[in-house]
Amino acid sequence: MSSTGTDPEQACHELLLRLAGRLPDQTLWRFRDWLGEGALPTLARTMPRALLKHDIDLEQHDHQLLVEALLPHGADRHQVSSTLGIDEVEENRYSFAMTAPDRGNAVDTVGVVVNAVMRGRPEVGEVRETWRESSQAGRPAKRVLLVDAVAGMPRLTGELQRLLRALGDAEPSVEVLPPHIDLPVYHQAALENSRFVCAGAAPAGDRLVPA
Structure with a gap:
């Protein structure tokens, strides 16, 4: 905790x-x-x-x-x-996959841009991505960025959100994970089904290595 x-x-x-x-x-x-x-x-x-x-x-x-x-x-x-009302957070209702189900061999413009912006950043450890799938029919898979960071987490989140919105994601999902935090089930599941995008200059935490 x-x-x-x-x-x-x-x-x-x-x-x-x-x-x-x-x-x-x-x-x-x-x-x-x-x-x-x-x-x-x-x-x-x-x-x-x-x-x-x-x-x-x-x-x-x-x-x-x-x-x-x-x-x-x-x-x-x-x-x-x-707002105080329950003893435990509800279970994660999403599943995650390493690739978008309909992407095929298409060039991933977002991944290329994120790599260029985040690679070598001093406050960034490892950047991974996953695709979140909902149990509700008709909802498309959604990209989720997972970023290991050692400083400036709120501002880094805002920066990446603005980048993804500029690339067409109206409601970006950017999870910037600070050190020494017990990850919720949502993030554990996301990391276990994620792929490597790039690395910054900060050492990556062990938690960003999929099980």
Whole structure:
């Protein structure tokens, strides 16, 4: 379990990681974009309300992250307290694959650009990608980037999201993983079914090596 009580921005980043696969993609990427811009007061006004709207209850650790991230920036105490509701996070409802089911031998423009931007970056360890598949019929597979990083996680997330949006992904999924964090089931499954994209200059954590 990662430590809490130090940095509201980092607490918020970890909470948003733990909400991946639970909050709608449209909401999650927007919250991460705001965090990357340092807009914690905006998140304090909107995130607790969004959790209640989507009926997402938080277990104790996640709720503590919410408290530490947003109460100092003006979040409504009643809304924050109302999000505490379950003992364990619900099971992951997605499956993951190393390649997109319909890609074939097509050139992966996104992978080429991500490689060019991330390769050799001092705060980046390893970059991997996977394709998330939903149990709901008719929903296409979605690319998920998995990035091992040692610093600047919220801003790195925002940068990669903007890059993916410029390349056509309206609701990008970018999971920038800090050191010393117990990975949720969602990320464990994603990493186990991911492929290598590129490496930065920071040592990669063992967790980015698929089992």
